[in-house]
Amino acid sequence: MNIENLSMREKSLVFIGFMGVGKTTVAQLVAKKLYRDFVDIDLEIEREFGMPTTDIFKKIGERKFREKEKEYVLRYCKQPLKVISLGGGAFMQEDIRNACLKHSIVFYLDISWDSWKERLHMLVDSRPVLQDRSLEDIEELFNARKSTYEEHNSKLMTDHFNEEEVANYIIDSVKLAWDLHE
Numbered sequence: 648m649n650i651e652n653l654s655m656r657e658k659s660l661v662f663i664g665f666m667g668v669g670k671t672t673v674a675q676l677v678a679k680k681l682y683r684d685f686v687d688i689d690l691e692i693e694r695e696f697g698m699p700t701t702d703i704f705k706k707i708g709e710r711k712f713r714e715k716e717k718e719y720v721l722r723y724c725k726q727p728l729k730v731i732s733l734g735g736g737a738f739m740q741e742d743i744r745n746a747c748l749k750h751s752i753v754f755y756l757d758i759s760w761d762s763w764k765e766r767l768h769m770l771v772d773s774r775p776v777l778q779d780r781s782l783e784d785i786e787e788l789f790n791a792r793k794s795t796y797e798e799h800n801s802k803l804m805t806d807h808f809n810e811e812e813v814a815n816y817i818i819d820s821v822k823l824a825w826d827l828h829e
């Protein structure tokens with residue numbers, strides 16, 4: 648497969664955004680509705696190491712996690728017909744951004760800080776980056792990452808939509824893009 652020549656319809660869909668915004672949940676739904684393979688980069692890394700992300704960070708280190716993250720994203724984003732959810736920090740790596748923007752269609756799921764902080768209690772145990780940080784520090788990280796996520800092909804503010812509504816919106820906008828580029 649010549650990856651340089653993927654058509655708009657063949658390109659994989661990649662979800663980016665802050666941790667807990669719903670990338671994994673929505674990507675899984677979108678994959679199902681479009682009959683595509685779903686790939687979650689965090690899950691791929693966890694499978695390889697045989698342990699949850701929190702343990703990978705503790706026992707092997709964030710650096711190795713980030714290397715693996717890059718390896719998996721660069722591999723999958725070039726393949727056709729996948730729906731891929733990235734980890735919340737993946738897009739901070741320039742090589743990942745460049746590869747995704749070149750080979751796939753990048754959807755940025757955004758959320759306001761006020762809505763996001765209501766989810767913190769559900770996330771903290773499984774997201775090592777949130778552990779041992781004050782709410783102020785987390786808000787700073789949330790704001791600091793925003794400008795990097797702004798390098799996308801399409802964006803949705805998800806505050807007032809449930810998972811199903813977000814997935815349906817994405818599918819409608821993907822279909823529109825396919826039609827426009829035909």
Ligand SMILES: Nc1ncnc2c1ncn2[C@@H]1O[C@H](COP(=O)(O)OP(=O)(O)OP(=O)(O)O)[C@@H](O)[C@H]1O
Binds near residue numbers: 665669670734805809
């Ligand atoms: N639109 C939504 N409205 C309300 N809750 C949502 C929505 N989307 C996802 N959630 C919930 O938020 C939590 C986090 O979602 P999810 O794991 O999909 O986030 P994520 O973006 O993949 O995070 P990470 O970057 O850490 O992988 C889940 O409990 C999920 O059910």
Ligand SMILES: O=C(O)C1=C[C@@H](O)[C@@H](O)[C@H](O)C1
Binds near residue numbers: 733737773
């Ligand atoms: O935002 C982040 O830096 C992270 C988000 C998660 O998806 C995982 O990739 C990991 O916990 C790091």
Ligand SMILES: [Mg+2]
Binds near residue numbers: 670672732733734
């Ligand atoms: Mg996820």
